[in-house]
Amino acid sequence: MPPRRCTAAYSAVAQMGSNTSESDAEELVMRCLSCEEEYDVDDSGTCRECYQEANEAEEELRHEIEELKSKVSFLTLPSPNLNASTADVVLVPVDDSDDAPIPAHKHLLVSRSPVFRAMLKNDMTERRSGTIKISDVSYDTLHAFVNYLYTAEASLDNELACNLLVLGEKYQVKHLKTYCEKYLIAKMNWDKAISNYAFAYQYNCKQLQSVSLAVILDHMDSLTQNECYAELVDTNPRLVVEIYETYIGRLLNTAGAF
Amino acid sequence: MPPRRCTAAYSAVAQMGSNTSESDAEELVMRCLSCEEEYDVDDSGTCRECYQEANEAEEELRHEIEELKSKVSFLTLPSPNLNASTADVVLVPVDDSDDAPIPAHKHLLVSRSPVFRAMLKNDMTERRSGTIKISDVSYDTLHAFVNYLYTAEASLDNELACNLLVLGEKYQVKHLKTYCEKYLIAKMNWDKAISNYAFAYQYNCKQLQSVSLAVILDHMDSLTQNECYAELVDTNPRLVVEIYETYIGRLLNTAGAF
Numbered sequence: 001m002p003p004r005r006c007t008a009a010y011s012a013v014a015q016m017g018s019n020t021s022e023s024d025a026e027e028l029v030m031r032c033l034s035c036e037e038e039y040d041v042d043d044s045g046t047c048r049e050c051y052q053e054a055n056e057a058e059e060e061l062r063h064e065i066e067e068l069k070s071k072v073s074f075l076t077l078p079s080p081n082l083n084a085s086t087a088d089v090v091l092v093p094v095d096d097s098d099d100a101p102i103p104a105h106k107h108l109l110v111s112r113s114p115v116f117r118a119m120l121k122n123d124m125t126e127r128r129s130g131t132i133k134i135s136d137v138s139y140d141t142l143h144a145f146v147n148y149l150y151t152a153e154a155s156l157d158n159e160l161a162c163n164l165l166v167l168g169e170k171y172q173v174k175h176l177k178t179y180c181e182k183y184l185i186a187k188m189n190w191d192k193a194i195s196n197y198a199f200a201y202q203y204n205c206k207q208l209q210s211v212s213l214a215v216i217l218d219h220m221d222s223l224t225q226n227e228c229y230a231e232l233v234d235t236n237p238r239l240v241v242e243i244y245e246t247y248i249g250r251l252l253n254t255a256g257a258f
Numbered sequence: 259m260p261p262r263r264c265t266a267a268y269s270a271v272a273q274m275g276s277n278t279s280e281s282d283a284e285e286l287v288m289r290c291l292s293c294e295e296e297y298d299v300d301d302s303g304t305c306r307e308c309y310q311e312a313n314e315a316e317e318e319l320r321h322e323i324e325e326l327k328s329k330v331s332f333l334t335l336p337s338p339n340l341n342a343s344t345a346d347v348v349l350v351p352v353d354d355s356d357d358a359p360i361p362a363h364k365h366l367l368v369s370r371s372p373v374f375r376a377m378l379k380n381d382m383t384e385r386r387s388g389t390i391k392i393s394d395v396s397y398d399t400l401h402a403f404v405n406y407l408y409t410a411e412a413s414l415d416n417e418l419a420c421n422l423l424v425l426g427e428k429y430q431v432k433h434l435k436t437y438c439e440k441y442l443i444a445k446m447n448w449d450k451a452i453s454n455y456a457f458a459y460q461y462n463c464k465q466l467q468s469v470s471l472a473v474i475l476d477h478m479d480s481l482t483q484n485e486c487y488a489e490l491v492d493t494n495p496r497l498v499v500e501i502y503e504t505y506i507g508r509l510l511n512t513a514g515a516f
Contacts, residue, residue, distance in 0.1 A: 028286065028299060030299060030302045030305075032303075032304050032305040032308050033303050033304055034303075034304045034305075034308035034312070035304075035305065035307070035308050037305065039305035039306075041286060041288060041299075043305050043306045043307070044288045044302060044305065044306060045290075045291050045292075045303065045304040045305050045306040045307070045308060045309030045310075046290050046291055046292045046293075046303040046304050046309050047288075047290040047292070047293065047295065047297035047301050047302065047303050048297075048301045048302060048303040049293070049301070049303070050290050050292035050293050050303060051303030051304050052303075054292070054312055054316070057316065058312070058315065058316060058319065061316065061319040061320065061323065062319065064323055065319065065322055065323060065326065068323065068326035068327065068329075068330060069326065070433060070436075071326075071330050071410050071433070072326060072329050072330055072333060074370070074410055074433040075330060075333035075334055075335075075410055076333055077333075077365070077366070077369050078369055085379075086346065086363070086364040086365040086368070086378075087365075088344065088346065105344070105363065105365055106344045107335070107344040107345075107363055108335070110344070111335050111336050112332075120344075121343075152329050152332055152333055175328060175329070175332040178328075
């Protein structure tokens with residue numbers, strides 16, 4: 001498109017021949033179509049056409065979001081307890097077996113987790129007995145886990161997010177694992193950084209690990225005072241070495257830049 | 259925010275004191291941050307700040323869409339045939355019963371349709387027999403219907419969209435009904451307008467009915483030549499009267515406007 005002439009400028013120029021005043025120039029102050037504030041040429045953003053196209057594009061995106069939300073609510077299944085009458089399998093926490101078993105549906109477990117698929121498709125104990133025993137998990141965590149498989153929702157706090165992430169890793173429910181990892185990243189701070197770093201390493205959460213490491217590297221001056229530091233040195237000194245190696249590597253790079 | 263002065267205009271004004279030329283004015287031609295084309299004051303859209311905010315907002319919307327898509331794919335269940343081994347109910351088309359029954363899961367049917375819920379929760383024949391007989395439906399339509407309850411997807415053509423909409427209405431699967439209605443609206447044209455209008459009336463599709471009527475009112479000159487017209491006069495003359503009443507009503511309003 002060839003450059004267009006600034007007609008408003010011309011009209012100002014015409015009047016300036018006789019008398020140059022601020023009021024002429026102020027004719028060139030523009031009003032933003034979005035915030036409706038005035039702005040000058042130095043603060044100009046887009047042309048009118050692009051503004052209108054952007055508005056239409058945003059409208060389409062919002063429409064797509066509405067469609068997807070209604071699809072999610074259609075596909076969401078009610079919590080397993082509400083389906084107890086049609087359940088064909090139960091889950092039991094080995095260490096917390098006083099509570100009632102949690103009812104579920106084989107075809108749903110199979111579709112959500114490759115591990116359950118292997119258990120229930122092949123002729124294993126779980127398939128014959130209709131009972132799946134889950135070790136190292138509390139009743140509440142297991143209930144939240146099964147509920148997530150039906151609804152893709154969970155009311156997380158830091159502890160539940162960690163517990164569900166562990167189950168997500170163990171039963172290869174990737175969507176749940178990502179859901180918990182995002183929660184832990186959103187709640188990250190210096191107090192949690194070292195424990196999150198070790199946790200992320202243990203359960204193979206690349207993104208959580210790199211975010212935790214970034215927070216740690218921003219607090220190297222108080223690293224050894226962090227209450228989790230001594231514990232990490234005992235339990236996993238190689239991870240501590242990795243922190244120092246990354247820090248030193250970065251120092252040398254920065255020094256090299258001067 | 260108080261109006262800001264147009265500094266670029268001032269710089270032009272300063273030079274114009276000595277010699278007013280087009281080149282001074284051209285300094286005021288701006289470049290759009292979006293399409294990167296030049297534009298003048300008359301075509302100005304937004305200020306820089308609003309352009310940047312709009313970009314961030316669009317980024318967030320796209321991110322939300324990605325999250326929802328991954329949630330949809332997590333919640334989608336595999337087609338019932340792949341779950342035959344865990345199915346606890348079968349659906350059979352009464353008029354097309356040579357084909358194999360279609361396996362399904364009670365808890366899924368119950369969660370998707372209030373009609374199936376009533377059948378399967380109460381002690382009705384279907385619950386005891388584990389067989390649901392569906393009348394006035396072909397095997398292929400019923401298979402597509404059951405598949406939709408698991409996946410929220412169907413490969414529609416005009417005929418299937420109508421057949422599934424009928425089942426959506428009969429079994430109160432609102433999401434399916436809307437899905438088919440949108441398809442029929444998207445494919446609307448003058449040839450289909452009258453049959454769609456009658457169909458929408460019969461199955462209570464408000465939006466499809468008003469879109470069909472709008473298309474009909476745009477073709478009043480050839481209404482009686484449309485091959486579906488005579489049929490509609492025979493089968494549902496009241497609907498034809500409604501077309502004429504709306505048309506005349508609109509004519510009188512327009513006339514009143516002059």
